[in-house]
Amino acid sequence: MTHIAIVTGAGTGIGAAIATRLAARGDTVILFGRRADRLEAVAKTINGTAIVNPGDVRNREDVLAAVTRAEELGGLTHLVNNAGIMPIAPMKHANSDDWRDTLEVNVLGALHTIEAALPGMRSRASGHIVNISSVAGRNPFPGAAVYSASKAALDSLSEGLRAEAAADHKRGGPAIRVTTISPGAVTTNLTESIRDEQTRAGTEAYYDNMRAVLSPDDIANAVMYAVEQPPRVCVSEIVLRPTEMIR
Numbered sequence: 001m002t003h004i005a006i007v008t009g010a011g012t013g014i015g016a017a018i019a020t021r022l023a024a025r026g027d028t029v030i031l032f033g034r035r036a037d038r039l040e041a042v043a044k045t046i047n048g049t050a051i052v053n054p055g056d057v058r059n060r061e062d063v064l065a066a067v068t069r070a071e072e073l074g075g076l077t078h079l080v081n082n083a084g085i086m087p088i089a090p091m092k093h094a095n096s097d098d099w100r101d102t103l104e105v106n107v108l109g110a111l112h113t114i115e116a117a118l119p120g121m122r123s124r125a126s127g128h129i130v131n132i133s134s135v136a137g138r139n140p141f142p143g144a145a146v147y148s149a150s151k152a153a154l155d156s157l158s159e160g161l162r163a164e165a166a167a168d169h170k171r172g173g174p175a176i177r178v179t180t181i182s183p184g185a186v187t188t189n190l191t192e193s194i195r196d197e198q199t200r201a202g203t204e205a206y207y208d209n210m211r212a213v214l215s216p217d218d219i220a221n222a223v224m225y226a227v228e229q230p231p232r233v234c235v236s237e238i239v240l241r242p243t244e245m246i247r
């Protein structure tokens with residue numbers, strides 16, 4: 001059976017690495033993100049089948065169009081919710097626009113894709129949803145309360161969906177697997193979304209001062225481990241940190 005995957009935020013960083021690895025094993029991968037040029041650049045480097053599908057996870061129509069495309073190709077088998085932003089700043093510098101954006105992309109964005117993906121997966125009685133969260137969801141760090149809260153929400157909805165799917169499957173329903181992957185610090189351009197100068201400098205220094213930060217491919221390895229298990233195995237959670245990262 002051909003796998004058909006959607007990876008959100010596939011134009012850069014962790015999403016690009018995941019899309020590359022899924023395509024290399026033979027999946028048809030739909031690359032989703034706002035910047036078409038980034039998606040095109042990744043598609044060119046992919047050894048396999050990659051389809052560029054620009055869109056914004058905050059927009060239900062964009063998400064539905066990508067899922068419809070996957071359904072037309074034979075049916076969505078894998079959804080990787082990776083798109084995320086981290087415009088962090090201390091709460092005393094209240095910026096409700098950044099707070100809203102964080103929750104809209106990191107939480108509602110994932111809900112939009114799940115809403116669009118579930119009917120097809122359920123009708124075919126199988127599917128796998130992978131949510132890229134963060135260790136910040138379990139260990140909120142100072143200056144990142146809202147980002148951490150968004151990832152804690154993603155953890156809860158991911159585990160809640162897994163438990164619901166398991167209960168359905170126990171009663172003879174579809175076998176839908178859900179995996180939450182929580183990385184610590186990874187070398188990407190995520191800090192570009194930080195608009196608070198001091199927080200951005202502090203965060204970049206935190207990454208720079210680590211002996212070895214995780215690479216996007218380290219996270220892709222974790223995704224591949226989860227998706228390559230036999231159908232009886234649902235890898236619920238993977239947490240991975242740089243070896244020297246304390247929390």
Ligand SMILES: NC(=O)c1ccc[n+]([C@@H]2O[C@H](COP(=O)([O-])OP(=O)(O)OC[C@H]3O[C@@H](n4cnc5c(N)ncnc54)[C@H](OP(=O)(O)O)[C@@H]3O)[C@@H](O)[C@H]2O)c1
Pocket residue numbers: 008009010011012013014015032033034035036038055056057058082083084085086105109132133134135182183184185186187188189190191
């Ligand atoms: N880097 C880390 O240390 C780290 C640690 C733990 C967890 N994570 C998580 O890993 C995920 C990937 O981040 P990354 O580190 O690879 O950073 P990144 O390179 O900045 O990737 C984020 C991706 O999300 C996409 N995106 C942002 N807003 C979007 C929207 N509204 N609609 C669709 N796509 C959107 C971006 O593309 P466009 O701007 O083109 O849309 C970009 O490709 C995020 O969920 C992040 O929270 C990262």
